[in-house]
Amino acid sequence: MVPSVLGGRYELEGLIGRGGMGEVWRGRDLRAHRPVAVKILAPQVAGVASRERFAREARAAARIVHPNVVTVLDVGEEDARPYLVMELLTGRSLADELADRGRYSVAEACDLTSQAAAGLDAAHRAGVVHRDVKPANLHRTANGALKVVDFGVAQVATEAAQLTAVGAVVGTAAYLAPEQIEGRGAGAACDLYALGCVCYELLCGHPPFTGSAPELVYRHIHQAPVPPSRHRPEIPAELERLIMALLAKDPAARPGAEVARQVLAAVALTAPHPAARPPAAGGGARAGDTALLDVPSFGGPPYGGTSPGGPAGPPAAGGSPERRTLIRLGAAVAGLAVIVIGVAALSGPGGQSGPTAAAPTATTTRAETSPTPTRTASPRPTPATPRASGRPTPAPTPVRRVYGGYQEWLAAFDHAVQEQESRGGIEQGLARRAHDTIRKAARDLLHDRGRGRGRGDKGARRVYDLVRELQKAHRDGRLADGPLTSFLDAGGVGGRPN
Numbered sequence: 001m002v003p004s005v006l007g008g009r010y011e012l013e014g015l016i017g018r019g020g021m022g023e024v025w026r027g028r029d030l031r032a033h034r035p036v037a038v039k040i041l042a043p044q045v046a047g048v049a050s051r052e053r054f055a056r057e058a059r060a061a062a063r064i065v066h067p068n069v070v071t072v073l074d075v076g077e078e079d080a081r082p083y084l085v086m087e088l089l090t091g092r093s094l095a096d097e098l099a100d101r102g103r104y105s106v107a108e109a110c111d112l113t114s115q116a117a118a119g120l121d122a123a124h125r126a127g128v129v130h131r132d133v134k135p136a137n138l139h140r141t142a143n144g145a146l147k148v149v150d151f152g153v154a155q156v157a158t159e160a161a162q163l164t165a166v167g168a169v170v171g172t173a174a175y176l177a178p179e180q181i182e183g184r185g186a187g188a189a190c191d192l193y194a195l196g197c198v199c200y201e202l203l204c205g206h207p208p209f210t211g212s213a214p215e216l217v218y219r220h221i222h223q224a225p226v227p228p229s230r231h232r233p234e235i236p237a238e239l240e241r242l243i244m245a246l247l248a249k250d251p252a253a254r255p256g257a258e259v260a261r262q263v264l265a266a267v268a269l270t271a272p273h274p275a276a277r278p279p280a281a282g283g284g285a286r287a288g289d290t291a292l293l294d295v296p297s298f299g300g301p302p303y304g305g306t307s308p309g310g311p312a313g314p315p316a317a318g319g320s321p322e323r324r325t326l327i328r329l330g331a332a333v334a335g336l337a338v339i340v341i342g343v344a345a346l347s348g349p350g351g352q353s354g355p356t357a358a359a360p361t362a363t364t365t366r367a368e369t370s371p372t373p374t375r376t377a378s379p380r381p382t383p384a385t386p387r388a389s390g391r392p393t394p395a396p397t398p399v400r401r402v403y404g405g406y407q408e409w410l411a412a413f414d415h416a417v418q419e420q421e422s423r424g425g426i427e428q429g430l431a432r433r434a435h436d437t438i439r440k441a442a443r444d445l446l447h448d449r450g451r452g453r454g455r456g457d458k459g460a461r462r463v464y465d466l467v468r469e470l471q472k473a474h475r476d477g478r479l480a481d482g483p484l485t486s487f488l489d490a491g492g493v494g495g496r497p498n
């Protein structure tokens, strides 16, 4: 029996679902007058030790404020049953979606997994490990944002289970890292292993290992996964390398969440977008041969030597492959970021002034849903000053300072177009052209790979023309106010057209 009001504040309105740990209810915060979701721990996992641990984990989870992590609002206890109050999510879990629709397109799978990686990165930096990453704990909201739910709950379940059955492992066997199974500690790297399993499943329709629980245990520990491209030949090579690295048996050999996010976001951007370009029937050549991001290996200590269970630090210092990759990418994009800011400067009112908003305050449109933007541009960069010839001079603080790179800025641009499409207010043809231009520019940029200016320059100019076209469409009423115009306003590409 569950009381109808918890803590004198949260009124329960209806059961959303039941899991191994308890029940999730739709409710209302009577004090703040807003809808909430309430997770109530099942009695069998609500022993005294578990209750204390649950409260600790919930408080830790509440520290993670990120657009890709469900917001924990409160934690309490009623009749010896601990409960957790969260933001109420719209949409459905990826497990439900997978069951209904089967595998995802490469672009969509990478976009979703990159969002999950962003959430995990924020958690790991806050010292919180999820330990039960799986499609059922990844929730896609109605506006397309992905939220990781159930942080820290698995640890409570593990401890509760160990009280009753020595050696019991809690988690979903298909996503358990070898070190978790063997009880060698479940640090941040176990979330990366599970993320690799999830990405594999979104792409192939099934996780890397299947079978009964004992078979799964054996396979996670001893078997090499079948490369996902054997199931789906169009999987790009760099994506396959990432997935195989995430599935490394040795936790120290797995990449960190931020590296995973970058690779996934880059692949999502350049993989064929089903809405814009339906994939050719029957597969065909491996798209990975037009590699985007060179990620030769993920050797080295991705967690900077943190102990199991500790936070994932930034990429290892010195010459680790991860770091070299980032530096190479940075070198490749820096010149172009400057060009784009430069041309943006020309698009300001009158065509002469500096960029009106070269210092966006939000990273991507997804970040708008967060009460606290994840990264902010501070201090405000100095605007680029166009030369008399119209060619830009290098901007001292390029966009990449805010977006992490031109590639990422393009990804945010593309995402803004997608968001605008999902809300309406943009002509279909215009949206399709925008996706095509942005993705082609991203491909051209990677083609250059730091070899100096070439196709990437042309791509940057096409992006500039696209911005102009969108501004004109806004003036002509073919593009309504929304996520895309906000992006253009905030993204260092000139002021809103008059």
Ligand SMILES: Nc1ncnc2c1ncn2[C@@H]1O[C@H](COP(=O)(O)OP(=O)(O)OP(=O)(O)O)[C@@H](O)[C@H]1O
Binding pocket: 016, 017, 018, 019, 020, 021, 022, 023, 024, 037, 070, 086, 087, 088, 089, 090, 092, 093, 136, 137, 139, 149, 150
């Ligand atoms: N904040 C939320 N807002 C809306 N629905 C939610 C929220 N959190 C969880 N749910 C939904 O509630 C249902 C039950 O979730 P719960 O976490 O208890 O179970 P599970 O994840 O399916 O299983 P388990 O806890 O055993 O891993 C799921 O359908 C889940 O998508």
